Structures are given as C-alpha cells and as structure tokens.
Amino acid sequence: MTANIPLQIPVAADLKAPTASAPLPSTAPQGGSAARYPFAFALTLTGLAGFLDAAAYVRFNHLYVSFMSGNSTHLGISVADWAVPDLVAVLGVISAFVAGSAVGTWVADHFGARLIVRVLALEAGLFAAAILASLASLSLFCVMIVALTMGIQNVLHQAVGGVDVGKGFVTGMLFRFGQSIARISEAKVTWPNASTSLLNWLAFVGGAALGAVAIRLLDFTACLVIGFCLIVAMLVVVPLRHR
Structure with a gap:
C-alpha cells in the first residue's frame, strides 16, 4: 500500500539528500500539494495507530486495526484451524483496511491541496460512528470502522529522509533502520536520517x-473517545498554513 502525497520536511540541518549509490524513495510532492506539517504530527499518527492496535488486540481476541501483517498471520492460523468465526472477523477487518486505503488514496488524488483537514475531518466522523457501534455492542462492525479509519489515515504520512513517517508498518520501520x-559506516546515510525510522518505531511502541x-x-x-479527541485536537491545533 502506498500513499500518494509524500511530504518532506528536514529532521535536522545536516540531513543529506539521497545519492545515486543509496537510492531512497522520492520525496517530491505529488498531486500539486505543497502542504507541510510538523514531524511530530506524523509521529502522533503512528502513536495513535499503536494505541488502537493494542486496545483492539486485548479486547477483540488478537485482532489489530492497523497492523495487517499480524492480522494476515492470524488469518492463516484461522484457515489452518478452520475457525470460521475468527476467519470471518479477520477477513472483515483486513477488507475494511484495504477499503480505507482506497478511500484515502482517492481523497489524496482529488483533494491534495487540503488533504490534511479533509482526512482528519473524515477520521473524526468515522471515530464517532465507531463509538456509536461500540455502545450498541456491534463489536465487529466497530473494529471494521476503526480499521477503515486507519487505512485512510496512512495517506497522511510524510517522507522524511526517504522514510515514511506516520504509517503503522512496524516491520518496514525496523528493516529501514537496519539498512540505515x-x-x-559508508557515509551514504546520516544519523539523523537513520534515527527517523527508530523514532517512528518508538512512537508506535509508545x-x-x-x-x-x-x-x-x-x-x-x-x-475510541480518546482517539476521537486526539483527532479533533489535531484539526484545531494544526496551523492553517499547514493544511
């Protein structure tokens, strides 16, 4: 899954641009968007994904809402055991996440100029729907809504020094850190660049x-109410010039 509008800001003054000997993903803005926002914003999104993942994992029999690698393993075990209820639940959550990535990508492709405010507003509405579903004891529907929201949220990543910050791709974070x-040692990557992956991972774990x-x-x-309040706060706090 890829987001369509990577946004680049410097982590430190001595961050170096990618060289031909160490190619990194392009960080040039796409879709005509020149929006930029603080590095802490993206780390907060990563932390929110980890927060909801842990809560859902404990509450809903090892289901994740953003960590689809874990859900894919869960799905494989359910298939092997032919645990139909688990199989249906995991497939539902994975499908919701994929749908969310599709929705988020469509929004990014068509409304890049005001991507942040549109996506955060959409997330706030979905969090409200998930809260209502939870209050009505519609557990699977609730988790699917949150997974949909996390799929949409991934388009608000930033490409900082060639590293996607703001996504819940834990394995990718650690692999990228190891590469860095x-x-x-060969001066192909600076320490501020390498530390970006580490900080992203720490935000998720935290x-x-x-x-x-x-x-x-x-x-x-x-x-969910905590997540909703955080998203609303980000809508209020993020300066208009960053939207």
Whole structure:
C-alpha cells in the first residue's frame, strides 16, 4: 500500500539528500500539494495507530486495526484451524483496511491541496460512528470502522529522509533502520536520517504501551473517545498554513 502525497520536511540541518549509490524513495510532492506539517504530527499518527492496535488486540481476541501483517498471520492460523468465526472477523477487518486505503488514496488524488483537514475531518466522523457501534455492542462492525479509519489515515504520512513517517508498518520501520545502520559506516546515510525510522518505531511502541494500559483501566469505547479527541485536537491545533 502506498500513499500518494509524500511530504518532506528536514529532521535536522545536516540531513543529506539521497545519492545515486543509496537510492531512497522520492520525496517530491505529488498531486500539486505543497502542504507541510510538523514531524511530530506524523509521529502522533503512528502513536495513535499503536494505541488502537493494542486496545483492539486485548479486547477483540488478537485482532489489530492497523497492523495487517499480524492480522494476515492470524488469518492463516484461522484457515489452518478452520475457525470460521475468527476467519470471518479477520477477513472483515483486513477488507475494511484495504477499503480505507482506497478511500484515502482517492481523497489524496482529488483533494491534495487540503488533504490534511479533509482526512482528519473524515477520521473524526468515522471515530464517532465507531463509538456509536461500540455502545450498541456491534463489536465487529466497530473494529471494521476503526480499521477503515486507519487505512485512510496512512495517506497522511510524510517522507522524511526517504522514510515514511506516520504509517503503522512496524516491520518496514525496523528493516529501514537496519539498512540505515549499515549505510552510516559508508557515509551514504546520516544519523539523523537513520534515527527517523527508530523514532517512528518508538512512537508506535509508545502508543501501544499506552493503549495496553488504557484498555485495562477503561473499555474500548473510552479508548475510541480518546482517539476521537486526539483527532479533533489535531484539526484545531494544526496551523492553517499547514493544511
């Protein structure tokens, strides 16, 4: 899955551009968007994905809402065991995430100039729907809505030093960090560049830790309310010039 509008900001003053000997993904804006926003914004999105993943994992029998690699493993085990209820639930969540990535990509392709505010507003509406579904005890529907939201959210990533920040792709974060470590010794990558992957991973782990604590103290509905409030706060706080 790829997002269509990578956004580039510097992590540190000595960040170097990719060289021919160490090609990195393009960070040039696409779709006519010149929007830029703080690095912390993208890390917050990663943390939110980890927060909701942990809460859903604990509450809904090891289902994730953003970590589809984990759900794919879960799906394979369900197929092997022919655990039909689990199979249906995991397929539903994966399908919702894919649908969300499609919706988010369509929004990015057609409304790139105001991508951030449109996506955050859409997320806020979906969080409200998920809260209502949770209150009505429509558990699978609730989790599918959150997975849909996480799929949409991935279009708000930033490409910083060739690293996608703002996505919940944990394996990719660690692999990229390992690649960067190998290339630092050859001066192909700077440490600020390499640390971007590490910070992204730490944001996800930190969010997951908070989610695990929250779901033990609160219910899943309350976790969704926290996510909703965070998205609304981002809508208010992100300066207009960054939208």
